[in-house]
Amino acid sequence: MVIPYQCLVARNSPTPNGSDWIIVGASGSRIVIQSHNGAISTWPEQHAQSRDQEDDGAQERPGKRIRLEQPKEQKSNFSSLVLSNDGQYLVGVTGEDKTIRVFQIDRQNHLRQLSERCMSRRPSSITLTSDDSTILCADKFGDVYALPLLPSPDDDKVEQSETPAIEQPEEKEWLPSATALTVHSGRNRKTLEEQLKQKAKGPAKSKEPMRFKHDLLLGHVSMLTDIVCTKVDGRSYIITADRDEHIRISRGQPQAHIIEGFCFGHEAFISRLCLTPSGRLVSGGGDEHLFVWNWQNYYLSEKLSIKHSVWAYLETLPGQSYLGYLSYESFKIAISGIWNLPSSEPNRIGEEIVVACEGIPALFRFFTTGIGLRVSGGTYIPLSGNALDVAVMGILPASSTMVVSIDNIHKPGSTTEAREDKVSRLQIFSQQQDGQWQEDASMEDALKSFADQGLDEQVERASDDGKAVRDMLYNMENLRKRPGAED
Amino acid sequence: MPGEPAKRTRREEYKKSLQTDEQNAALPKKKFYRQRAHANPFSDHSLTYPISPADMDWAGLYPMYAKQETGEAGHADEKEQKQAKAKATSKDVEIADIGCGFGGLLFALAPKFPATLILGMEIRTSVTEYVEEKVRALRVQNASTNGYQNVSCIRANTMKFLPNFFQKSQLSKIFLCFPDPHFKQRKHKARIVSYTLNSEYAYVLRPGGVVYTITDVEDLHVWMREHFEKHPSFERVERGFEDGVGEDGEGMDECVRTMRVETEEGKKVERNKGSKFVACFRRLQDPAWP
Ligand SMILES: C[S@@+](CC[C@H](N)C(=O)[O-])C[C@H]1O[C@@H](n2cnc3c(N)ncnc32)[C@H](O)[C@@H]1O
Numbered sequence: 001m002v003i004p005y006q007c008l009v010a011r012n013s014p015t016p017n018g019s020d021w022i023i024v025g026a027s028g029s030r031i032v033i034q035s036h037n038g039a040i041s042t043w044p045e046q047h048a049q050s051r052d053q054e055d056d057g058a059q060e061r062p063g064k065r066i067r068l069e070q071p072k073e074q075k076s077n078f079s080s081l082v083l084s085n086d087g088q089y090l091v092g093v094t095g096e097d098k099t100i101r102v103f104q105i106d107r108q109n110h111l112r113q114l115s116e117r118c119m120s121r122r123p124s125s126i127t128l129t130s131d132d133s134t135i136l137c138a139d140k141f142g143d144v145y146a147l148p149l150l151p152s153p154d155d156d157k158v159e160q161s162e163t164p165a166i167e168q169p170e171e172k173e174w175l176p177s178a179t180a181l182t183v184h185s186g187r188n189r190k191t192l193e194e195q196l197k198q199k200a201k202g203p204a205k206s207k208e209p210m211r212f213k214h215d216l217l218l219g220h221v222s223m224l225t226d227i228v229c230t231k232v233d234g235r236s237y238i239i240t241a242d243r244d245e246h247i248r249i250s251r252g253q254p255q256a257h258i259i260e261g262f263c264f265g266h267e268a269f270i271s272r273l274c275l276t277p278s279g280r281l282v283s284g285g286g287d288e289h290l291f292v293w294n295w296q297n298y299y300l301s302e303k304l305s306i307k308h309s310v311w312a313y314l315e316t317l318p319g320q321s322y323l324g325y326l327s328y329e330s331f332k333i334a335i336s337g338i339w340n341l342p343s344s345e346p347n348r349i350g351e352e353i354v355v356a357c358e359g360i361p362a363l364f365r366f367f368t369t370g371i372g373l374r375v376s377g378g379t380y381i382p383l384s385g386n387a388l389d390v391a392v393m394g395i396l397p398a399s400s401t402m403v404v405s406i407d408n409i410h411k412p413g414s415t416t417e418a419r420e421d422k423v424s425r426l427q428i429f430s431q432q433q434d435g436q437w438q439e440d441a442s443m444e445d446a447l448k449s450f451a452d453q454g455l456d457e458q459v460e461r462a463s464d465d466g467k468a469v470r471d472m473l474y475n476m477e478n479l480r481k482r483p484g485a486e487d
Numbered sequence: 488m489p490g491e492p493a494k495r496t497r498r499e500e501y502k503k504s505l506q507t508d509e510q511n512a513a514l515p516k517k518k519f520y521r522q523r524a525h526a527n528p529f530s531d532h533s534l535t536y537p538i539s540p541a542d543m544d545w546a547g548l549y550p551m552y553a554k555q556e557t558g559e560a561g562h563a564d565e566k567e568q569k570q571a572k573a574k575a576t577s578k579d580v581e582i583a584d585i586g587c588g589f590g591g592l593l594f595a596l597a598p599k600f601p602a603t604l605i606l607g608m609e610i611r612t613s614v615t616e617y618v619e620e621k622v623r624a625l626r627v628q629n630a631s632t633n634g635y636q637n638v639s640c641i642r643a644n645t646m647k648f649l650p651n652f653f654q655k656s657q658l659s660k661i662f663l664c665f666p667d668p669h670f671k672q673r674k675h676k677a678r679i680v681s682y683t684l685n686s687e688y689a690y691v692l693r694p695g696g697v698v699y700t701i702t703d704v705e706d707l708h709v710w711m712r713e714h715f716e717k718h719p720s721f722e723r724v725e726r727g728f729e730d731g732v733g734e735d736g737e738g739m740d741e742c743v744r745t746m747r748v749e750t751e752e753g754k755k756v757e758r759n760k761g762s763k764f765v766a767c768f769r770r771l772q773d774p775a776w777p
Contacts, residue, residue, distance in 0.1 A: 141676065142683075143683060216682065216683065218683055218686060219681070219682075219683025219684070219686075220647075220683075221528065221529065221646040221647050221676075221684065222647055234777050235776055235777060244647050244648070245538075246650070248650075250686075251776060255719075255773075255774065255776065257682075257685075257686050257689075257718060257719055257720060258686070258689070258720065258773055259650075259655075259686050259687065259689070259690040261655060262539075262650050264538055264539030264540075264541075264542075264651070265538065265539070266538075267538060481531045482531070
């Protein structure tokens with residue numbers, strides 16, 4: 001079986017006779033890309049294709065060519081994909097090797113990796129500034145770095161000659177930190193002794209420093225889970241969310257050190273942020289509700305009752321045995337995605353958002369009005385397997401199309417049990433005149449071979465009983481704090 | 488970490504005896520509250536913290552300053568408001584001692600700023616309990632003058648949750664006295680001062696407010712200086728503020744003077760004849776935003 005698409009992104013640009021679109025998915029360590037004209041390719045390229053390329057580009061820059069066409073075997077799985085606003089670049093993060101990879105999407109729809117930058121901490125979320133110049137990378141250690149999307153040779157030179165003072169802790173040569181006169185706790189004294197011993201042996205091996213331009217913008221002392229940026233009335237903002245229930249609003253560069261405020265209200269981890277076209281902020285994670293914020297005033301304007309909606313949906317399913325012994329109170333959800341949809345009729349009943357929860361075979365729709373604090377319920381779109389990711393395309397003249405990545409290897413409703421039956425790795429819905437979503441057979445046809453491509457799971461599964469794949473697909477619930485942690 | 492059972496029982500009995508001995512209001516004894524020196528600021532302690540500053544029960548900490556309730560509670564909204572009011576105080580905390588330890592500085596500052604609310608924040612449970620007991624005892628002992636009603640202490644991991652306690656620009660002074668040095672390189676993010684944490688200090692401090700730092704570890708002093716000086720929201724204060732002039736440091740800021748001698752660690756350093764490094768930083772006005 002082929003590993004499902006753990007990440008899915010799409011972009012479309014309207015043209016006189018419809019629209020040009022591309023869709024990109026990551027299946028394990030492999031990327032698959034398809035455009036509206038049906039051309040499809042993968043990265044790393046398969047042999048047949050790379051042979052073609054070799055012939056094409058034999059004349060130019062032989063040194064570079066060799067490096068590009070023999071990528072060292074890349075085994076890390078992609079944890080996020082972001083398309084640039086102009087649709088020309090793709091930024092991917094591979095988790096295990098903590099690397100940010102920038103690809104150019106050429107006319108033939110092939111991906112060419114332009115750079116790979118290995119961060120010192122594992123990135124948890126990335127985004128691009130609205131002008132596509134800068135990658136903002138939020139990491140598991142709580143820090144946010146700015147990196148140029150396309151580093152200029154000058155940038156990297158600067159970085160090699162001069163180590164920014166901010167990172168001295170990791171990169172500076174070691175000095176003994178205390179003298180015999182310093183007052184110590186027993187522990188500190190021990191550390192000092194160890195350090196003096198270490199000094200005799202020479203400086204400790206520190207981590208490989210990041211030898212490329214990267215600016216530390218801000219940081220939480222908590223794992224960051226999501227980052228978004230936006231510009232309102234000429235002011236740019238960076239919004240960050242962490243595992244300790246914080247949503248922080250900071251100014252954008254070059255004043256990202258200034259915190260403007262916090263949106264307080266969550267009581268469990270936050271896993272996802274989503275800005276709507278009208279500028280509302282929707283957040284969700286381990287809580288029973290999604291929160292809708294008038295974030296420039298740090299004001300909670302609406303609650304959407306996601307847990308209730310999920311429960312109501314599960315009750316309609318036949319044979320959901322686990323509902324039998326779970327009470328509503330002990331039932332927990334973990335939001336894994338929130339997407340806004342360009343509505344065909346904006347502001348009729350509010351802005352439409354779609355939500356996925358870990359291990360749940362459905363998507364949940366809500367309309368946010370942002371008016372008054374009220375709790376609103378949602379409706380659901382049942383799926384043939386757990387929802388993993390959603391790519392939204394605004395294909396004209398039909399209003400919107402949603403491509404949903406389906407977990408084809410675990411049973412619906414479970415994040416651990418293997419699935420025996422075979423289902424498609426994609427489900428595609430288009431919005432009808434009446435606003436309802438319906439499966440779109442013609443798009444399913446158009447994306448048929450895209451739906452089949454990917455990394456074969458046999459390779460992966462052999463060694464660890466599928467744990468690696470499971471951890472890649474489902475890592476939100478792990479963010480929940482366990483009560484009774486040590487003092 | 489709780490000690491061996493016998494020790495734990497002794498501690499519990501002692502604490503119980505303190506509680507039943509209201510009249511005498513004996514000061515607590517430190518030996519019953521000692522605790523392993525380092526708490527890990529990254530772990531999920533079973534901490535309690537308010538969801539937001541508005542949810543904080545300040546009246547519980549400063550009962551003399553509890554806001555008087557007014558009006559009748561009608562429908563749900565008003566009831567909620569009334570509840571919020573019941574937790575509020577007529578004044579906001581303006582001075583925070585972060586990592587206050589056994590609270591020496593707090594008790595020295597309280598009579599010096601009788602009209603200002605002062606809060607100690609400490610991550611170690613048992614040390615916090617000691618300070619709370621001492622506050623309680625001193626309030627009873629000084630009931631006639633209402634002394635020490637303006638000082639209190641809570642358990643908190645400030646590195647994660649400072650903005651849960653204080654609004655933007657609420658504080659005028661923050662003290663970081665003898666912070667844990669975290670010598671090991673890989674633990675440097677555990678230090679209470681860093682470029683990124685300084686943004687949080689800047690957030691809760693009002694422009695013109697001051698962060699006070701003191702340490703006996705020169706490396707840590709250099710570290711704190713560098714990280715504050717690099718942060719665009721702060722500038723180092725004038726020399727006179729930190730040192731004053733002449734032998735007895737005339738003109739030195741009153742709080743610097745207090746911090747040099749009244750903190751527990753400051754006293755230990757004094758006894759060991761070690762050196763103390765002071766550095767204070769003023770919160771600047773935020774620059775214009777396009
Ligand atoms: C060396 S003691 C200094 C105590 C006191 N300020 C003095 O000068 O005597 C440092 C204190 O900071 C506390 N601390 C360390 N990290 C903390 C954190 N993240 N939040 C609150 N307190 C913390 C420690 O528990 C310890 O009591």
